[in-house]
Amino acid sequence: MSNLEVFKPAFEVIQKIEEAGGEAYIVGGAVRDYLSGRPVNDIDIATSETPEQIQEIFEKVIPVGIEHGTVIVRHRSISYEVTTYRVEEGYEDYRHPDEVTFVRDINLDLARRDFTINAIAMSRSGKLIDPYNGHDAIRNQSIEAVGMPEERFEEDPLRMMRAVRFASQLSFQIEKKTEEALNQLSHLLEHISVERVAVETEKIFRGPDYALGVELLHTTGLKNHLPILKDLDIHKNVPESSLYGWHEIIAYYVSQYPQISAEDFMKLWKLSKDTKKKTEQLLLAYKRYKKDKKVNAWLVYQLDEELFPSFSRLSSALDSEEEDLNEALTRRKQQLPIQEKKELSFQASDLLQLLSDLPKGPWISEWMSKIEHHVVTGKIENDYEIIKEWVREWNPPARN
Template sequence: MDKSFIKAKPILVKLIEHGFDAYYVGGSVRDYLLNREIGDIDIATSALPNQVQALFEKVIPVGIDHGTVMVRYEGESYEVTTFRVEESYEDYRHPDRVHYVQKIEEDLARRDFTMNAVAMKLDGTIVDPFNGRGAIKEKRIETVGVAEERLQEDPLRMMRALRFVSQLGFSLAATTYDTIRHNAYLLERISIERKTVEMEKLIQGRFANRAWQLFIQSGVDQYLPSFEKEPSLIQKCAQLEWIPLEDMAEAITIFHQLATSLSVTQMVKDWKLSNDVKRQSLRLTEAVQQWGSEEDCYVLYGVGESLLSSFCKILQILNRDAPSFKNLKRTYEQLPIHSIKQLALNGNDVRALFPNRHPGPWMQQLLRTIEKEVVTCRIRNEKEYLKERALQWNQQEEDY
């Protein structure tokens, strides 16, 4: 058994010792059956939330209204959820009513896809009432029960299906695909934040190309930020050979290159992303646009070490003439400076050189000019050389 399950084992043991049923459930069991790396471990139990709270020292009532608490054990967090069935989803996300039940099979019946409706006992025995193992073996994504009911309960499940295509390389069952195609419009009722979470997971998948094709065929793209504003974007995405991305900053950069009418700033706003994502994407966008017109060393200097891998991936996906990451990294490491803070000349030095000039934008322009000449190895990063260059720059400006 995977070490992740072993670490969580004491939680199941304690629940069982106190007379409750307890199982590993969901994505961790699916990934175990696929021999994939195990992520978060979720646990389902017949114990009620207050009974779980009484058994463990550190419990956070994260979703107690819906039967879920977070148990903290040896530095790890585990969601422990009482067996339940659900009734109606007025907000297309949370069930209006939750009823606790005593059998794991009833609990599994409420889940989205058969591959996720699989549980595992403490001894490794698999509980699989909906043939999830068969779906996993056949690499098929199919809903538990009636597809229309499952996907209308929470329309985000349609995006989840496409995300699983990207992550796992599975195909959609015919009924699942048809239901998505006829109900894609319901995604209008889903918050942007939830769509963004699924999109970020999708672009991290190894089989994103398959997902982009399904976006087109199903019409899901028409209800997503960026894509609804620029219909050609999805077609262009589908024509690229994608490799797994790290985050939305990389995706936004690529989207802008494919559809320049979509500004980075507006897309960040539309997807409700952070200012940090905007800063990263703007840096990457500037670098992509400079690549081939500026010297490589200067472009990489602007990218910075933290975004070097992202920049390399973006160039590869866009089919730009890019060296390997190893060569880009070597070029970056050989730069004479990696930050303007390492420049031997600073603002105080400039003011001392020109005591009769008022500080202003000219100082920044001067330092930027000198910075570029140092980065591109036209002059040495030594104070006296830089002072001399500053004086020459000032004279040229006055002559002009």
Template sequence: MKEPFVKALPILEEIEKAGFEAYFVGGSVRDLLLNRDIDDVDIATSATPDEIKGIFSKTVDVGIDHGTVVVLYQGEAYEITTFRSESEYTDFRRPNDVTFIRSLKEDLRRRDFTMNAIAMNKDGEIIDPFDGREALQNKVIQTVGDASERFHEDALRMMRAVRFVSQLSFSIDNNTFLALKEHGKLLSLIAVERITTEFEKLLMGQDYQQAIRLLIETEIYQFLPGLSRHQEELYAFQQIHLERGFSIEEHWIMLLHHLKLPSAEVESFMRGWKQPVKKIRSVQKGLSCLYKRMTHDWVIEELYRAQIELAVSTQKLFNVLMKKDLAHGLKQLEEQWEALPIKERSELAITGQDLMDWYEQKGGPWIEESLRKIEIAVIKREIRNGKESIRKWLFECNQP
């Protein structure tokens, strides 16, 4: 049994000591069987939230109406959820009512996919009433019970299914595939933020190309923000392979590059995915840099403006698009960077105050314009980065 489970064993033991059942469930058990890294564990129990709070002295109510209590134990936080059954879902997200039950099997029956409907007791024994291990062995994603019912309960499960294709390199079983194709429109009823979380996990998965193909084949892409008119562009995008190590911003840049959106539409597209402003600006800058790199080699001013981190990122994306070795041109680029007389404006030998003193003028837009010209002259080695050299150059050139 791996460390995260071993560390949490006292939780299960305390619950059982109080006369209740407790099991590890869900993704952590799945990942254990797949020999994947495990970050944290989820625990399901026959004890009600109030009974759990009576067993442990430090708890936090995080979703008590739906049976979840966080137990704080030896510096760790553990989510413990009571076995439950659920009524109809009218908002395609949450059940109208939750009933606490004492049956593990009935609790597992309400879960999304068979590979996630597996439990493990404190002795490491696996409880698998819906053949989740067989699905894992066959590398197949299939719903517990009727796929249409599961997707009507929570439409986001459709995005989760495709995301697991990307992360696990699994395939979708036929019934689940047909339900994805039939019910994709339900995603229009789901909060964009929830869809974005799944989509970004999909993009970062090792087999995102297969997942993007699945989005196209099931026509789910039509119900994702800004993608409904971009089937051909998505086909082109899914042919590009970004190795592990590329950031989520770089994945967005590559997607946008293939969508061929006008620059003026990039921000509205990203806002459609409810992206934070900081990320939007980062993606816009990276996309602009990539567009320039696609048309010409690095220009010293552009390298200086981009800074080395963005320049390296851009060069790597360019290499992927051009089917070159990922390291192609990076050494030369870094040598160009190291050869720059200055790396940023703060390294200039003068400030805006110097300009105001020299010209006996008040501050204004002319300061920014003058500093920009000085920066370019310095990095091009037209002048030395010294106060007197800059002052002499300014007056000889009749600047500002």
């Protein structure tokens, strides 16, 4: 286990709270990741003090969720989510507690958390408060609900997807009683918005042990409540590698199942226009790649550079023997005569000047597309005079 250096600025925040007469601990994922030897990212702090008291202690405080006891404290250019100890009652909407009560006991606060691996607090000295033996669960690589799993999942059914996500991310097994509750209550997922489910689903496919995650979606019955995926044999048709993002997930399944469309995914999962654009690019590029059996100039030219890693992962996911194409794509990109249309030596205005007797029409964009394709694929040089001569040799478009 690494030393506590990663928590040093957070401990300074805790010290200031303690000097003001309160108490505070690091909680949640940061403690879990530290104890399991994983990189620590966002650090959350739980405190006995109210948001108003925290605002008095620190200069830079952003009131992001005061009604739920949460503020953001900025310290050494790092943001810390600081939340007052609380207990929660009633979950009529299967998401938000009907009543939140601030308390001054860290143990009461830990009791409301989802899994024992997330219900550990760490003091400024590095001492653990671990009433549910979460450290043992981490050592045993086990995901166990805090208290009665049925109660935890009825409070917020999304926790069932989180259990599978942690299995995928951490390569942990779900403890027997917790898994039984998943099987029994998977139908409650219907109460959760598809947008929230989409976030967890994406993380499951991204995890290092995504195959375990996909298998659990099937065995627990959670898959039966996931749009489109419920109709596919996802446990039999598992990607050969992790998929980072919905555009990769959709491109993978649309390539495997011709009867479904990217449009269906977009609509039923309520995904963004950006995801739609990326998905369409990936599908077009992969179709061209399978047809030509190589990374050619036109494929690379039409695929946004930011999607090169996605295209490489998609190819690996669909074909286990596929090499890492990221380097080949980058190398091919550097060799292109132009990187974008505006770099053409011959533009639409030149075309109109050359064929001035023709009325404007769709032929202009058609010809410019031909010129662009010919230059990118090396059929003609990106030289004004050469392109001009090439245009002259072609039969000009008929008058309409």
